[in-house]
Amino acid sequence: MSTFTDLIESRRSAMNFVEGVKIPQNELEEMFSYARLAPSAHNLQHTNYKVVSDENLKEEIRKAAYGQYKIHSASAVIVVLGDKHAYLKAPEIYGGLKALGAMSQEDYDAEIETINNAYAENDAFQREEFAICMELWLFPACLFF
Incomplete structure (x- = not known):
């Protein structure tokens, strides 16, 4: 439990980053290999990640994010995408x-029926499911590196 407690107690919000620091691609890949282990509703894995380290693309994202300087100074920006149709993969996931x-x-x-009843033709639920995931777990931890 001490490792978990240490992690929680040491977590901080960063408003800016030291410019010029680059996180190597292999370290980013390792971080995401662990992020992918996070549980998701019905194991549907609603999230996909795009790493943006190109300075021009980061500036475009910065414009869309109300000019936040931390996007400029971050080594990489992690764009977290939600898959509203992840539920369609349930037969494959549970088929194994x-x-x-x-x-x-x-x-x-029963599991496939439960998933389809929750997600199919329920656009609001699909969006909420992703938003909750972002609020509780991924978004604060993964957006900026």
Whole structure:
């Protein structure tokens, strides 16, 4: 528990970054390999990440983000994208469990039905699901590096 507590207690918000510092691509990839392990509703993995380190693209993002200087000074900007149609991958995701015998046909059918009832033709829910994920976990931790 001490590692978790240390992490929480040491977390800080950064308004600006030291310019010229670049995080190597392999370190960014390692960070995202861990971020991908974060749980998601029904294991649908609603998020995709785009790393923007090109200075011109960062300036375009800065304009869209009300001129926030931290976007300019960050080594990279992480654009977090939500997939509102991730629920369509549920049969593939749960099909593996069914094929391995870890999930019965009855449980598989019930899970797919639950997912479809929650997401299909429910645009507001799809957006809210992603927004909650961003607020609680990814957005504060991953937007700027």
